[in-house]
Amino acid sequence: MSEKKAYTQAFQTGKYDKATGLLGKYDNVRRFWEDQVTAIFLRPALNDLVARKKKRLERMRILDVGCGSGDGYDLIMGVTTKHPGICDYIVNAVSDDMLKEYVGIDLNENLIQQALEYYGDNPKLRFETTDISQGMLPGFLDEEPPFDLYFTSFGTLSHFTSEQCIKIIADILRHAPEHALFMGDWLGRYTFEWQDLWHHPADQEYFMDYRISYIYPEEERATADVADFPLKLVCRQEIEAIIESASQEAGVAIKPLVYFDRSIFIGRHLDTGDYNKNCPKLRGPVNALFETYVRTDLENLLVDYVPRPGFEHLNNFFESFFMSCNTLVKYTMSLLGDYDCDTGKLECIPDILPSYPKPLQEAMETMRRVIEGVGWLKWGDVRANLIESVLGFALRKLEMELQPGTGMGHGLVGIFEIKK
Numbered sequence: 001m002s003e004k005k006a007y008t009q010a011f012q013t014g015k016y017d018k019a020t021g022l023l024g025k026y027d028n029v030r031r032f033w034e035d036q037v038t039a040i041f042l043r044p045a046l047n048d049l050v051a052r053k054k055k056r057l058e059r060m061r062i063l064d065v066g067c068g069s070g071d072g073y074d075l076i077m078g079v080t081t082k083h084p085g086i087c088d089y090i091v092n093a094v095s096d097d098m099l100k101e102y103v104g105i106d107l108n109e110n111l112i113q114q115a116l117e118y119y120g121d122n123p124k125l126r127f128e129t130t131d132i133s134q135g136m137l138p139g140f141l142d143e144e145p146p147f148d149l150y151f152t153s154f155g156t157l158s159h160f161t162s163e164q165c166i167k168i169i170a171d172i173l174r175h176a177p178e179h180a181l182f183m184g185d186w187l188g189r190y191t192f193e194w195q196d197l198w199h200h201p202a203d204q205e206y207f208m209d210y211r212i213s214y215i216y217p218e219e220e221r222a223t224a225d226v227a228d229f230p231l232k233l234v235c236r237q238e239i240e241a242i243i244e245s246a247s248q249e250a251g252v253a254i255k256p257l258v259y260f261d262r263s264i265f266i267g268r269h270l271d272t273g274d275y276n277k278n279c280p281k282l283r284g285p286v287n288a289l290f291e292t293y294v295r296t297d298l299e300n301l302l303v304d305y306v307p308r309p310g311f312e313h314l315n316n317f318f319e320s321f322f323m324s325c326n327t328l329v330k331y332t333m334s335l336l337g338d339y340d341c342d343t344g345k346l347e348c349i350p351d352i353l354p355s356y357p358k359p360l361q362e363a364m365e366t367m368r369r370v371i372e373g374v375g376w377l378k379w380g381d382v383r384a385n386l387i388e389s390v391l392g393f394a395l396r397k398l399e400m401e402l403q404p405g406t407g408m409g410h411g412l413v414g415i416f417e418i419k420k
């Protein structure tokens with residue numbers, strides 16, 4: 001009977017489940033697209049911060065506000081100093097020895113408990129259950145030495161009204177040392193996913209009823225008892241106003257380094273259609289692009305954009321954005337169709353027009369070179385395992401380079417420098 005007990009034990013840990021990147025919170029898109037995009041935008045500021053700390057012979061202290069199960073730790077520690085060349089060693093911006101302490105705080109004790117299960121053995125990590133809705137001073141920050149990076153991720157600041165956000169950020173500014181970074185992460189107002197909500201006036205706060213319905217398989221979504229909760233949608237001007245007020249309240253200067261829209265093409269709610277029934281289900285096929293030994297039907301990546309009348313500037317952006325993505329996908333489909341595996345040659349190469357945006361031209365050219373370079377490989381399903389993941393990264397590149405940083409994606413993120 002010891003076998004039975006051993007297998008039951010293994011099963012109960014949950015770690016015996018089939019590994020898949022096709023579903024769930026940590027699907028392929030979260031790991032290979034959303035976390036990576038955030039890391040790439042954070043890279044320059046983090047490099048500078050670490051260089052300054054090294055000059056002063058000091059190590060980094062990081063605060064992750066709304067840390068959930070400690071997701072920010074892996075994201076921040078995974079930021080590399082540069083895009084590594086094929087022979088380079090990967091060097092992380094914050095090496096283990098440069099980290100003095102990472103502190104994660106969250107309202108939800110179950111998530112803090114999970115964070116402790118994942119990271120509890122690491123003496124440099126500390127987690128605390130804390131409610132920051134009334135700010136962090138007086139309170140949590142009184143007991144803490146200054147942090148070098150005040151970090152939030154994946155929509156955490158959307159849990160709060162503008163007034164609460166101003167207080168939270170003003171407390172961070174008061175608490176910060178003479179030089180620090182702050183990353184603020186909200187939900188964007190104008191993502192295609194919630195086109196039904198676009199009409200709410202931008203000069204008034206708006207909270208959507210958010211449902212985490214996407215974690216259920218499609219067939220269970222209609223019947224699942226999914227709780228909803230309010231999350232604030234913002235555009236760039238709203239963040240600018242919050243930052244300006246927080247700066248005035250604390251009497252501390254804070255400068256934006258970059259704003260970026262994250263997840264325009266692959267937002268979680270594209271697949272549920274909860275807030276726009278015309279959404280194509282793109283996250284599933286993009287997860288499949290990154291999954292080894294799974295071939296994706298590339299037709300499922302094509303978007304037939306349905307505009308919402310009366311919102312021309314938004315419609316124009318999405319028309320042109322999705323036309324670029326479609327052009328890249330169709331070009332890839334055409335190359336795959338015209339590739340001769342025996343000769344290793346493309347029989348026909350469609351034109352890349354000079355009128356296309358530069359990021360699109362580069363992405364198309366990359367797909368051609370990759371297909372020509374590896375298409376002849378006879379083992380390891382070169383399409384599923386190599387070509388499709390490059391297409392995933394090419395679409396990610398398009399999104400990163402075409403996004404305006406104004407609220408067009410699931411997430412709208414600002415990275416700021418605090419200077420006293």
Ligand SMILES: C[S@@+](CC[C@H](N)C(=O)[O-])C[C@H]1O[C@@H](n2cnc3c(N)ncnc32)[C@H](O)[C@@H]1O
Pocket residue numbers: 065066067068069071072105106107108111130131132133152153154155156159
């Ligand atoms: C969108 S999740 C982000 C979680 C995590 N940072 C990630 O990257 O997945 C927002 C987090 O903010 C936390 N939160 C919401 N309200 C809070 C509050 N008043 N004080 C502290 N944390 C809060 C939630 O419990 C949740 O874990």
